[in-house]
Amino acid sequence: MGFKDLIGQAELRRALEGALRTGAVSHAVLISGPPGSGKKSWGLALAEAVLCMEREGRDSCGRCLSCRQFRAGCHPDFFHLRPEGRRLGIDQIRRLRGRFFLEGDSRVCLIEEAELMTAEASASLLKILEEPPPRLYFILLSGRPRQLPRTIVSRCQRFTLRPLTGEEMVELLRQRQGLSPEKALLLSRLSKGLPGVALELAEDPLFEKRIAEASKLAYSLAACSQTPRELLFLAESLSEREDLSFFLELLCLFYRDALIYLLCGSRAPLLQPSAAERWAGVASAAALEEALALLQKLLQELGETNVNRRLALEGTLLQLKRRFASCPG
Numbered sequence: 001m002g003f004k005d006l007i008g009q010a011e012l013r014r015a016l017e018g019a020l021r022t023g024a025v026s027h028a029v030l031i032s033g034p035p036g037s038g039k040k041s042w043g044l045a046l047a048e049a050v051l052c053m054e055r056e057g058r059d060s061c062g063r064c065l066s067c068r069q070f071r072a073g074c075h076p077d078f079f080h081l082r083p084e085g086r087r088l089g090i091d092q093i094r095r096l097r098g099r100f101f102l103e104g105d106s107r108v109c110l111i112e113e114a115e116l117m118t119a120e121a122s123a124s125l126l127k128i129l130e131e132p133p134p135r136l137y138f139i140l141l142s143g144r145p146r147q148l149p150r151t152i153v154s155r156c157q158r159f160t161l162r163p164l165t166g167e168e169m170v171e172l173l174r175q176r177q178g179l180s181p182e183k184a185l186l187l188s189r190l191s192k193g194l195p196g197v198a199l200e201l202a203e204d205p206l207f208e209k210r211i212a213e214a215s216k217l218a219y220s221l222a223a224c225s226q227t228p229r230e231l232l233f234l235a236e237s238l239s240e241r242e243d244l245s246f247f248l249e250l251l252c253l254f255y256r257d258a259l260i261y262l263l264c265g266s267r268a269p270l271l272q273p274s275a276a277e278r279w280a281g282v283a284s285a286a287a288l289e290e291a292l293a294l295l296q297k298l299l300q301e302l303g304e305t306n307v308n309r310r311l312a313l314e315g316t317l318l319q320l321k322r323r324f325a326s327c328p329g
């Protein structure tokens with residue numbers, strides 16, 4: 001995959017393409033960003049471009065022997081390190097060390113989850129970075145760059161991936177999945193602009209079912225359809241959901257869209273026209289705003305360790321019922 005196949009990240013693209021054009025690629029590049037932000041895709045595109053034998057200015061050609069070997073996963077000068085278990089150990093670096101120092105063509109070493117390097121592995125890498133052999137390039141990827149030794153970070157050219165904008169996400173999901181702009185915008189919101197997360201959601205066969213479930217629940221809570229006893233059962237079954245946080249985020253989106261509809265009359269992708277009318281009949285804007293605050297608070301609590309999910313859910317569901325019960329209609 002070349003840079004031309006990737007979307008967004010204007011700053012990173014400009015810097016890397018400029019460096020490739022002038023032959024000034026840094027011998028150590030650190031690309032950071034949260035899971036799903038596209039670190040690996042950018043790292044691989046950079047590696048492929050560095051190794052390409054017929055580079056067209058600033059991007060790999062995709063056709064030469066090197067590009068074909070790279071795309072087939074068998075390039076002899078590309079070393080791909082990933083943590084083995086929970087650590088990336090000195091042995092993994094040692095196994096490659098000899099090949100790093102061979103003379104000849106460019107060689108690229110991509111290190112995933114670089115923050116998981118042990119102290120010995122970091123020290124060994126640092127030694128190489130202090131006096132890098134010519135045409136050896138390291139691409140470090142990290143979701144937690146603060147956990148990397150400063151001595152290593154200071155020797156890297158650093159880039160942080162940004163979330164994609166709504167338009168970028170629409171383009172990405174149109175190209176890769178042939179999705180409609182409406183669905184792509186919904187995935188953009190749910191994934192918070194992280195392309196890897198959006199693509200995973202797009203491929204999830206249960207995605208539509210989860211949306212329908214969340215829609216039904218968001219509405220029935222707002223309409224106060226459940227008795228307190230039913231809410232306690234509901235809290236118990238929700239607490240067993242593996243996707244609880246995601247599901248609650250979906251509820252938030254419904255409440256946010258209903259709020260926007262009540263305040264501005266504009267319909268967001270989640271609400272069908274008939275549903276928007278129904279929402280206006282059961283909930284007030286003030287109640288929706290409070291419901292959103294309650295759910296955000298719950299999401300925060302669930303992110304903490306040692307929280308009793310069922311109890312936290314019970315509390316929030318009962319508060320939601322109280323709040324929506326005071327709505328007219």
Ligand SMILES: [Zn+2]
Pocket residue numbers: 052053054055060061062063064065066067068
């Ligand atoms: Zn090529």
